[in-house]
Amino acid sequence: MKYPNTLHKFVRLGVLLAAGGTGLFTPLSHAQLVVDVTGAGSTRLPIAIADFTGERVVGNALTSVVRADLERSGLFKLVDAPTPVGAGDTPSYADLKTRGADALLGGTVTAASDGRYETRLNLSDVPKQASIATQSYAHTSVQLRTTAHRIADFVYSKLTGEPGIFSTRIAYIVKLGGRYELQIADADGGNSQSALASHESIISPAWSPDGSKLAYVSFEAKKPVIYVHDLATGRRHVAANFKGSNSAPAWSPDGLQLAVVLTKEGGSQIFLVGADGSGLRRLAVSSGIDTEPRFSPDGGSIYFSSDRGGSPQIYRISVAGGQAERITFEGNYNVTPRLSPDGNSMAYITRVGSLFHVALMDLASKQITILTDSAKDESPSFAPNGRMIVYATEVNGRGVLAAVSVDGRVKQRLSSALAADVREPAWAPFNR
Amino acid sequence: MRNLFLVSAITVLLAACGSQPPAPEQTPSEVKTSTPTDVVVAKPVVSVVPEPAFDAMSVAALKDPRSPLSKRNVYFDLDSFVVKEEFQSTLVAHSKFLAANAKMKMLIQGNGDERGSREYNLALAQKRADAVKKSLALMGAKEDQMEAVSLGEEKPVCAEHNEECWAKNRHGEMLYTGEY
Numbered sequence: 001m002k003y004p005n006t007l008h009k010f011v012r013l014g015v016l017l018a019a020g021g022t023g024l025f026t027p028l029s030h031a032q033l034v035v036d037v038t039g040a041g042s043t044r045l046p047i048a049i050a051d052f053t054g055e056r057v058v059g060n061a062l063t064s065v066v067r068a069d070l071e072r073s074g075l076f077k078l079v080d081a082p083t084p085v086g087a088g089d090t091p092s093y094a095d096l097k098t099r100g101a102d103a104l105l106g107g108t109v110t111a112a113s114d115g116r117y118e119t120r121l122n123l124s125d126v127p128k129q130a131s132i133a134t135q136s137y138a139h140t141s142v143q144l145r146t147t148a149h150r151i152a153d154f155v156y157s158k159l160t161g162e163p164g165i166f167s168t169r170i171a172y173i174v175k176l177g178g179r180y181e182l183q184i185a186d187a188d189g190g191n192s193q194s195a196l197a198s199h200e201s202i203i204s205p206a207w208s209p210d211g212s213k214l215a216y217v218s219f220e221a222k223k224p225v226i227y228v229h230d231l232a233t234g235r236r237h238v239a240a241n242f243k244g245s246n247s248a249p250a251w252s253p254d255g256l257q258l259a260v261v262l263t264k265e266g267g268s269q270i271f272l273v274g275a276d277g278s279g280l281r282r283l284a285v286s287s288g289i290d291t292e293p294r295f296s297p298d299g300g301s302i303y304f305s306s307d308r309g310g311s312p313q314i315y316r317i318s319v320a321g322g323q324a325e326r327i328t329f330e331g332n333y334n335v336t337p338r339l340s341p342d343g344n345s346m347a348y349i350t351r352v353g354s355l356f357h358v359a360l361m362d363l364a365s366k367q368i369t370i371l372t373d374s375a376k377d378e379s380p381s382f383a384p385n386g387r388m389i390v391y392a393t394e395v396n397g398r399g400v401l402a403a404v405s406v407d408g409r410v411k412q413r414l415s416s417a418l419a420a421d422v423r424e425p426a427w428a429p430f431n432r
Numbered sequence: 433m434r435n436l437f438l439v440s441a442i443t444v445l446l447a448a449c450g451s452q453p454p455a456p457e458q459t460p461s462e463v464k465t466s467t468p469t470d471v472v473v474a475k476p477v478v479s480v481v482p483e484p485a486f487d488a489m490s491v492a493a494l495k496d497p498r499s500p501l502s503k504r505n506v507y508f509d510l511d512s513f514v515v516k517e518e519f520q521s522t523l524v525a526h527s528k529f530l531a532a533n534a535k536m537k538m539l540i541q542g543n544g545d546e547r548g549s550r551e552y553n554l555a556l557a558q559k560r561a562d563a564v565k566k567s568l569a570l571m572g573a574k575e576d577q578m579e580a581v582s583l584g585e586e587k588p589v590c591a592e593h594n595e596e597c598w599a600k601n602r603h604g605e606m607l608y609t610g611e612y
Contacts, residue, residue: 201586203550222539222612223581224554245558245582248551261555263580266562268555289555305552312552335549349549356548378549397593424550 039404039411040074045159046100048079048126052107052119053086058144062109062119065148069166069188070155074410087120087136093129101126105155116140121151123158133158145190165383169428170390171195171205171214172401176420182216184231187383187427189414195231204248205426208255208275214426215239215249215258215275226260228275239277250293250302251275252319259283259293259302270304272319284317284324294337295319303327303337303346314348328361330368336379340386345406347371347380347389358391360406371408381427390414392423399423488525489532494608500525506564508602510595513559515567523564526606527571530578538578539607540564545598546585554584564604 049067051060070076079099085091085106096104107121120136135154139147146167153164165187174181180202185192196202200219207214212231217224224247229236240246244263251258258275261268270283270293284290286308293304296316303316306324311332317324328334333351340346343363350359350370358372358380376394383390383403388410390403399421401414416422493499506519515523530536542561544553561580569575590597 201583203554203584203586219583219586222541222607223579224583243579245554247554247582261551263558263562263582268558289552289559291555292549292551305549333548335552351548354547376547 038413039409041405041407041409044075044077045102046077046079047103047105047155047159048081048096048099048101049105049155050081050083050085050091050107052109053084053089054109054111055084055107057111058109058117058141061144062107062148062151065145065188066105066152066155069149069152072188072412073156073164073166074405074412075156075160085122087122087134089122091124093126096126103132103155103159105151107151119147119151121154123155145186149186149188162387163385163430165385165388165427165430168384168430169211170381170401171207171426171428172392172422173202173205173424174416174420174422175201175399176416176418182214182229184214184428195229195234196236203424205424206249206251207426207428208251209253209429210255211429211431213275215251217247217249226258228258237277239275240271240273248291248293250295252295253297253299259295261291261293270302283319283321286324292336294339296339297341297343303339305335305337314346327363334359338380338382338389340382340406341384342386347382349377349380358389358404360389369408371404371406372402374402377402379424379426381425383427384430388427390425390427392425401425489529491533491536491608493529501529504606506560506604506606507599508560508563508604510599510602513556513563515563520567523567524571527568527573530568530573534574534577535609536577537609538568538573539612540568540578540580541587541605541607541612542580542582542584543587543589543601543603543605544582544585545601546588546593547598550584550586554582554586557584558582560602560604564606 047070049063051063055062067078071078079101087106087108089106091104091106104124104126105121107119110118112118116138118136118138121134122131123133124131137147137150149166152166156164168187169184170187171182171184174183178199180198181194182196182202182205183192183194198218198220203217205214205216214229214231215226217226224245225238226240226246226249227236228239239258240260240262242262242264246260246262248261249258256275258273260271260273262271268289268291270290271280272283273280283302286306288307290304290306293302295302301316301318303314305312306315309326312335313326314328314334314337315324315326331350334348336349338347346361346363348359349356355375356377357370358377360369360371374393378392380389380391388403388405390401392399393402401422403412487493488499494501496502500522503522506515530538540561542557544557561582565578565580568578588601590600
């Protein structure tokens with residue numbers, strides 16, 4: 001499909017400026033996280049999202065979420081559409097053009113006799129007065145939010161050429177008083193669910209590549225132990241509980257192995273172990289600290305932080321072992337390496353003076369961009385389309401999550417409505 | 433639940449106590465004609481007052497404020513993993529206790545301050561636990577009696593965000609069977 005000129009221009013800009021979408025929003029009663037948008041892309045596409053014909057039977061629950069998703073992505077500017085536009089209607093292009101809209105989304109919701117709905121969409125180019133794409137979804141009334149996120153993903157991908165992340169999830173830890181919860185919410189903060197509650201800390205949640213499990217470190221046994229938790233069944237098993245500490249789990253891209261940090265042989269050292277806890281082998285040997293391992297997306301190497309050179313820096317080693325190569329050189333504190341989904345860049349935490357920021361390194365050129373200006377940033381995690389990075393930071397002494405686009409322009413903040421600390425975010429992979 | 437834990441903790445302590453050499457009576461109020469069974473700890477306590485003596489190698493001594501064994505924390509300087517001189521006498525007492533009570537086990541929990549990466553801080557605090565363990569081993573405690581683990585920044589004893597507080601959080605804590 002050939003995009004009209006205005007959209008095509010936007011597509012190129014969108015890719016170059018590299019903003020992504022995550023509405024971190026809390027519209028519904030279940031939601032516990034509140035989002036503020038603190039920065040937007042420099043070029044935003046004006047789009048009108050008309051109410052869908054027939055949508056009133058579901059309380060306009062689709063378009064309200066679609067608009068919120070797209071707006072918070074920082075890539076779209078919403079333009080009012082005064083009347084509902086059905087999927088088969090010919091809209092008033094002249095009026096929309098006057099309003100400044102470049103794109104229009106219309107739709108029709110039809111109720112079937114069995115209580116299900118069919119929602120049909122039509123995305124069109126306003127200056128060209130032509131349809132760009134159509135799509136339809138069958139859903140129930142409890143799937144309205146999910147469907148709305150999928151619609152937002154559809155619009156996002158048609159207009160930017162990249163997959164949207166409105167349907168993805170984020171895992172994180174909430175601490176309220178002496179209670180810790182591992183929660184999972186939609187990327188907009190809605191629909192949060194608790195997977196585990198404990199009176200001891202939980203850290204380092206890591207998604208399995210298929211999104212079905214989380215590995216994490218729990219202190220419920222008065223020491224750090226690594227568990228693998230199946231989200232569908234709620235069942236979990238111990239993946240590593242050796243003498244000493246067990247921490248920093250990272251999944252291999254095939255989901256069969258975990259890189260873990262154990263102290264059983266002295267010092268914090270990196271081992272590989274089957275996700276079922278079998279077949280332990282030591283990866284590297286150093287006299288100091290080796291920790292925070294992460295597989296490269298091709299599975300061939302592991303990035304980790306180590307003080308083997310004196311100060312904490314990031315290194316890379318082959319999964320076969322051998323010599324480690326130092327990756328970071330600027331500054332005296334660079335930790336928590338996280339590879340982008342395409343493997344071309346690495347997000348990490350760097351200390352500048354006494355402040356901890358999220359930094360991004362292009363691995364080929366080694367060029368570094370510091371993406372944040374906050375003071376206590378930790379735990380960066382890439383969105384699965386590689387456009388946004390969610391991280392933990394602190395505002396007024398409280399732990400909150402924030403997200404920044406990889407170009408540093410789009411910024412969002414996600415804090416708990418309760419007086420709770422939110423921390424240790426991990427962005428889930430795309431649903432498969 | 434907590435009560436249950438306490439009860440079981442006490443049970444374990446009592447059980448462990450049963451395995452001591454000539455185990456003294458458990459009732460702490462009772463005045464014992466104490467036989468200082470082992471050589472034992474020169475400096476401590478004794479100077480206080482003429483009071484009921486205690487068996488320095490007994491499990492009861494672990495909780496007795498007169499005993500150096502009741503001291504369980506070793507504090508560290510910023511970015512340091514060296515056990516300071518002032519904690520030597522405490523560690524001597526604990527290593528002797530472990531050597532004399534082969535069935536007792538110790539969990540050493542390392543702690544650190546909150547600045548920077550949680551996982552990296554976990555590894556730093558592990559160094560503190562390892563340093564305590566190494567000291568005890570050098571003075572006679574057996575490897576298999578001790579487990580050095582890290583709580584990183586997850587269990588701060590002081591919650592404020594200043595150096596005074598962080599100093600309190602940079603410590604290794606020694607816990608015995610039944611206490612963890």
